[in-house]
Amino acid sequence: MSKVASMCDAVAANVHDGDVVAIEGFTHLICFAAGHEIIRQRKRDLTLARLTPDLIYDQMIAAGVARKLVFSWLGNPGVGGLHAIRRRIEPGAGAGVGGAAVLELEEYSHFGMVGRYTAGASNLPFYPLRSYFETDLPKANPLIRPIKSPYGDETVYAVPPLKPDVTIVHAQRADAAGNTQMWGLLGCQKEAAFAADRVIVVVEELVDESVVRADPNRTVIPGLIVDAVVVEPWGAHPSYVQGAYDRDNHFYRDWDAISRDEATTQEWLDEFVYGVSDRAEYMAKIGDERMAALQPLGSALSGSVDYGVYK
Amino acid sequence: MNESAAGGASAAGRSAVASSGAGPAFSKSEMMIVAAARELTGQRVCFVGVGLPNIAVNLARITVAPELELVYESGVFGAKPARLPLSIGDPTIVTGATAAVSMFELFSFYLEGGLVDVGFLGAAQIDRFGNINSTVIGDYASPKTRLPGSGGACEIAINARQVFVIMRQSKRSFVDKIDFRTSPGNLGGAENAARIRREQGWLGRGPSVVVTDLGIYHFDDSGEMRLDSIHPGATLDQIRETIGWEPKISAALATTPEPSADELRLIREELDPEGAYTK
Numbered sequence: 279m280s281k282v283a284s285m286c287d288a289v290a291a292n293v294h295d296g297d298v299v300a301i302e303g304f305t306h307l308i309c310f311a312a313g314h315e316i317i318r319q320r321k322r323d324l325t326l327a328r329l330t331p332d333l334i335y336d337q338m339i340a341a342g343v344a345r346k347l348v349f350s351w352l353g354n355p356g357v358g359g360l361h362a363i364r365r366r367i368e369p370g371a372g373a374g375v376g377g378a379a380v381l382e383l384e385e386y387s388h389f390g391m392v393g394r395y396t397a398g399a400s401n402l403p404f405y406p407l408r409s410y411f412e413t414d415l416p417k418a419n420p421l422i423r424p425i426k427s428p429y430g431d432e433t434v435y436a437v438p439p440l441k442p443d444v445t446i447v448h449a450q451r452a453d454a455a456g457n458t459q460m461w462g463l464l465g466c467q468k469e470a471a472f473a474a475d476r477v478i479v480v481v482e483e484l485v486d487e488s489v490v491r492a493d494p495n496r497t498v499i500p501g502l503i504v505d506a507v508v509v510e511p512w513g514a515h516p517s518y519v520q521g522a523y524d525r526d527n528h529f530y531r532d533w534d535a536i537s538r539d540e541a542t543t544q545e546w547l548d549e550f551v552y553g554v555s556d557r558a559e560y561m562a563k564i565g566d567e568r569m570a571a572l573q574p575l576g577s578a579l580s581g582s583v584d585y586g587v588y589k
Numbered sequence: 590m591n592e593s594a595a596g597g598a599s600a601a602g603r604s605a606v607a608s609s610g611a612g613p614a615f616s617k618s619e620m621m622i623v624a625a626a627r628e629l630t631g632q633r634v635c636f637v638g639v640g641l642p643n644i645a646v647n648l649a650r651i652t653v654a655p656e657l658e659l660v661y662e663s664g665v666f667g668a669k670p671a672r673l674p675l676s677i678g679d680p681t682i683v684t685g686a687t688a689a690v691s692m693f694e695l696f697s698f699y700l701e702g703g704l705v706d707v708g709f710l711g712a713a714q715i716d717r718f719g720n721i722n723s724t725v726i727g728d729y730a731s732p733k734t735r736l737p738g739s740g741g742a743c744e745i746a747i748n749a750r751q752v753f754v755i756m757r758q759s760k761r762s763f764v765d766k767i768d769f770r771t772s773p774g775n776l777g778g779a780e781n782a783a784r785i786r787r788e789q790g791w792l793g794r795g796p797s798v799v800v801t802d803l804g805i806y807h808f809d810d811s812g813e814m815r816l817d818s819i820h821p822g823a824t825l826d827q828i829r830e831t832i833g834w835e836p837k838i839s840a841a842l843a844t845t846p847e848p849s850a851d852e853l854r855l856i857r858e859e860l861d862p863e864g865a866y867t868k
Contacts, residue, residue, distance in 0.1 A: 304664065304692060305677070306680070330740075350739060351740035353736075355639055355678070356674075356675040359736075367732065368734065388739070389744045396693060408701055408791065410743060413772065414769045414771070415724075415743060417729075418724075418729050432789055462680060462683045463664050463689060465691070466691065518680055521680075524680060525675075525678075574680075578685070
């Protein structure tokens with residue numbers, strides 16, 4: 279059964295006000311297209327979970343979709359801070375001024391977040407990790423709790439399961455049933471998808487089931503847990519897709535200037551999110567020249583393996 | 590971890606600092622990166638943090654430590670980046686790498702499993718015992734400046750066999766008391782730290798090197814930072830003016846050898862032609 283849907287329909291059917299939403303992907307395969315559609319549909323009171331909120335959550339929080347952020351590293355990698363989010367955290371930058379809502383934070387480390395998705399995906403009550411000891415993180419977030427080993431004197435820290443209402447991932451390809459293959463940095467999309475109640479997969483390319491079955495080791499997410507498949511080339515821009523297009527580092531730098539000011543941030547959202555109806559219109563605004571500049575310089579093929587035929 | 594978030598970016602372009610000797614002129618940032626890279630001599634597996642560690646480790650890989658295996662928290666072991674990545678999740682760290690793995694596998698098996706020899710971190714604040722703050726300046730609930738937070742730094746500091754730190758020193762960054770402890774160093778002193786690490790079964794021995802724009806510090810028997818080498822052009826007055834405590838200074842204080850022409854060429858032409866790290 280085909281689960282192929284438009285981005286508009288997939289978001290309308292699977293993302294609801296008040297949901298816990300995880301758009302995962304570590305630097306790689308961040309689905310900006312879905313984030314922008316959530317903004318356009320004016321979802322509200324979301325809890326946004328991601329290891330690295332990145333520009334996508336800076337934009338979504340600037341647009342007012344979220345009340346809470348669950349995260350582990352809040353920055354623009356190699357560039358600086360996430361200014362729209364900081365304006366909702368730092369009193370000196372305007373947070374809470376004039377009754378403006380302050381963003382609620384729930385903070386972990388990277389491994390803590392990965393462990394949370396892992397516990398969520400495997401229906402365990404917590405995930406134990408060797409982190410947090412002798413730090414201020416458990417004070418900042420009382421959900422990070424020490425637990426004594428049942429087999430000895432060691433203490434480890436536990437983090438609670440994270441089960442998003444909906445996880446959204448971007449990938450190179452999937453078939454119509456949602457069997458999804460990706461390569462390059464895999465982050466924790468598998469854990470986040472298995473932990474979620476609903477899963478939207480957004481892909482560069484829709485492929486036949488035979489393509490998936492020819493290389494089963496590359497399947498990260500089975501269609502079994504997928505609710506919608508959206509085909510949206512360039513849906514990860516300004517993030518990247520290994521082998522398809524490069525990270526738009528210029529945009530990551532540009533955003534630093536755009537987002538320093540609330541007015542220019544809103545102007546950008548007006549033009550590039552509210553002002554377009556879908557990803558194709560957004561990419562038309564980005565332009566052919568920029569898209570050409572983001573093409574890989576050449577191919578680096580994986581070679582192939584022989585799975586063998588057994589009857 | 591990301592220092593431009595900590596203190597506001599300075600103007601682009603390398604600040605010209607004359608060298609003290611007969612060699613080529615170099616900047617303080619270049620000296621810092623070169624000194625940090627040289628500290629990796631003989632090391633095998635290095636976990637690469639965001640920002641300055643990224644360029645230092647990549648310089649080491651093509652100079653003093655050709656056997657160095659680069660580990661990126663984004664899920665790469667044995668990276669061979671063909672360009673210096675702006676982010677630690679750049680596609681160039683995947684193409685040609687030994688292994689691209691999930692973050693779960695990276696943090697569980699490679700890091701917690703004890704395979705990482707050096708965790709290389711940046712920091713916004715550090716204290717004399719090498720405890721690191723990369724979370725917040727001011728009060729956590731009502732911060733003056735919200736910094737990126739731990740990322741993987743907390744678990745790297747606990748599980749990597751040793752920790753190297755690279756950061757510019759100033760009264761704001763080298764402080765008597767950090768505002769938030771994101772990553773544990775030698776806690777309140779070496780004895781206490783060693784006991785806790787032993788009792789809790791940590792594989793990491795904690796911080797061993799701090800490289801700044803003025804000098805190189807190691808940790809003495811009490812677990813406190815000690816200046817062992819001062820960079821050419823820097824003075825002890827400058828060292829003291831940029832530390833929030835009275836620093837220990839080695840009786841056998843050395844002068845850091847200047848960057849070689851080759852090291853400078855690699856930084857300027859191959860690793861950082863736009864000067865993003867060396868401003």
